[in-house]
Amino acid sequence: MPVLTCPIREGARSHPEAEALTFAGRSWSYGALDAEVSRWVAALQAQGVGAGERVASLATNHVASVCLFWALGRLGAVLAPLNARLTAAELAPMVEDLQPRLTLALGALVERLPGARPLEAFADAVTSPASTCLPLDASSPRVVLFTSGTTGRPKGAVLTEGNFRASSRASAANLGAPPSPRWLGTLPLFHVGGLAMLTRTAYAGGCLVLHERFDAEAANRAIDAEAVSHASLVATTLERVLDARGDRPMPSSFALALIGGGPVPVPLLARARAAGLRALQTYGLTEACSQVTTERPDDADGRTAGVPLPGVEVRIVGAGGEVLGPGREGDVEVRGPTVMAGYWQRPEASREAMRDGWLRTRDVGVLDARGRLTVLSRRTDLIVRGGENLYPAEIEAVFVNHPAVREAAVVGFPDGRWGEVPVAFLAPRPGRERPGDAALEAWCRQSLAGFKTPARFVWVEALPRNAMGKVERTVLRRHPLH
Template identity: 80%
Template sequence: MTDPKTGDAGPRGGWTCPIREGAHRHPEAEALTFAGSAWTYRALDAEVGRWVRALEDRGVGAGDRVALLATNHVASVCLFWALGRLGAVLAPLNARLTRVELAPLVEDVEPRLVLALGALLDRLPGTEPLESFVAPHLTPSLTCGPLTEDAPRVVLFTSGTTGRPKGAVLTEGNFRASSRASAANLGAHPAPRWLGTLPLFHVGGLAMLTRTAYEGGALILHDRFDADAVNRAIDAQGISHASLVATTLERVLDARGDRPVPPTFRLALIGGGPVPVPLLARARAAGLLALQTYGLTEACSQVTTERPGEADGRTAGPPLPGMHVRIVGEDGTAQGPGEEGDIEVRGPTVMAGYWKRPDATRDVLRDGWLRTKDVGVLDGHGRLTVLSRRTDLIVRGGENLYPAEIEAVLANHPAVQEAAVVGVPDARWGEVPVAFLALRAGQPMPSAEALDAWCRQSLAGFKTPARFTWVDALPRNAMGKVERTVLRQRSIG
């Protein structure tokens, strides 16, 4: 079997490292830029070979895990591809976690080697510095073993908002399938140039890293998100694609002012939840096509995405080609269009399982379907609207309330920068929704009465928050997800 994009061997013979393939097919094409430096496929292939040599010298081989604590860095890119050539597995750790949070994760994956950027070494005692792991003049290794479809590539820990973090095992086949499905949805591009601001310890960052290599494109990697740096890259480096969230999209537009986006920029994928309709309209007025998406770590990033020619910002779009999404009721039966229920996903991007967690794997993977524990609804065109995580569901007097629906209405208010809604106990109704809001800079703070009236224009009365609380910023965990437990405690206290 041959990969239709690259022509390299498929699962039977195993896939070749795409950086090695690129070095043969288009050696002088740009593969990566970072911190003012650039690497062609030929140069990156040689650098990855040096990393392979250094890892071989340390006894790293097939099946071994290497844990990594780092923000975005060229060394992380080389390590990822080098481990693939050896059949070893990367366990990227969230650079925002504390020493206490990191220790059990490292213990869980039992790594042969632990590397960290110098600035983060104190988080993991005994860790080796990433930047100096490879000697400058080390001779590249020619080792480049093939990878089969089921070969593990990463153990990627989930955020742990509902318990101890679990390591999702994502395979070479998962990443290849995700890349193919996304490309089929977005349309052909001869050499896409993806802006890499999402962290490489996040599935979204790894998805960009892999898809650019599979498609013969370039990753324009930034060590962190900076709106001015993003705009400079869009204007001067021919960026064609980007992945953002609503807050970073808004910051990019704020920093651009009234400058239009150049025609080289094709589109941005927007994840992390619903995007305010006015923000999408503002992006399109600037010439930036923003597509809403729904995805999760366990499905190797995207599951559904708006189609470029049909996007209206009202849903997270239909399933990507090759993916299947269904909505099921409490009894497990499939729901029809417009009927709410649990979101389940099936397709080649679904993970192999959770690392050393067979019970958790059996609980979430049943009959080929991934039980996401998110709540949503499909419309008559198969487009998905995500309503809530099951654990965030609010039941008021027997009525189900979905925080995402209420948050989307509040986020469209001109004075609201961001919003989160949680359920708190109530003697009469069982639970009532309470909203936490961050004020948009330069806007006057509206009264509770004004916010109540705003909500009632779009929501039934029982969905309108019982209270509105202003905060400087919403509390978030290390993965950037809103810590609703903290907000519930604040509401009760």
């Protein structure tokens, strides 16, 4: 098994002057970041943090989070980055599960994490950096990331050094990434997507252009002035970047953006292409260390989530575990070196999630003859109307292509005749007149069979979302329909 070492230390030896990180108007070379991480190693050692122990952190994006991640790796310790949008009550069971050696939080968030030390000042008193940099192997745990917990108590996915390195290699092989990518870091570092950007830039000797939060104007300034080559966005943030950009052309330094979080409206992708912004749809999940499938740059039409990344396998299985062929709908399963080691302290949940090396995603999808994946629904979101399976994502994709609809969610409601019927919740696009039910039904029937057309259309100002930004369908199911 190969011995792996900290890529920041490796970069400090081979290209010390190369830029590794920018944040809040400051810049760190690999040499400077290595020295800063060494101070954090000393600070952690002073608190008794050693190999295999957990450190919980609560923070928005900050340079301190970057230093903490790499310093814990040098000690063989494990980071548990907690969602900065959660309440103290939501965080408490996670900390209880972790039993961390140390808890850290940004000053503004300390009160939500009892006993936490201020993160941004944690290493300030250290004057003598520590040279400790333990070797790692592929199976070494690096992070515990808690899932959003929409179906019960959150579970902590354990991701390893090997998971992150395999994900980075596979993504670069698919994208044809430049030798030293500059990745715009607007996704939170408590999310697998944010950690994927952090690690893939370091492994490739690139630079993470870290922002505290997403801001469309700031993102465009970074694209124009900081030679950003890549970005990871969702449909709503892609639209906001384009709105803020106006008619300014994309610079030649910008290669592409990965778009996750669900289907992207076809008109939005066409608009991005017309503006010179190449956007690739992608499908991933925490338990598979971010990306699973992604469109190929030379074969992207925005109609699917693309093919599996190199080295990753995806299959569709039926209710009895039988493998289904192209065009047949079933459960999405994933296998490969990016799949998690399991759930922290949850052996039964780990066994349920893994079968013969395959990760059971609980998503419903279909592969086409070219191996491209279309994700139809979360299994828990499936609507059964008179014996017919309806997939919310398929119906929602029709609505988000409507010029008056900004976002849409379709959920099932009990019905005496059909068992369940789909109800569409629609958020309006500003400045557009809301169409009536008859017009919406006609719009649906252009693209959908009659039984897939929602029984009701409900306008809301915005869709309810949880701390991870996912639509809270349980909240919508309690929404009055009258």
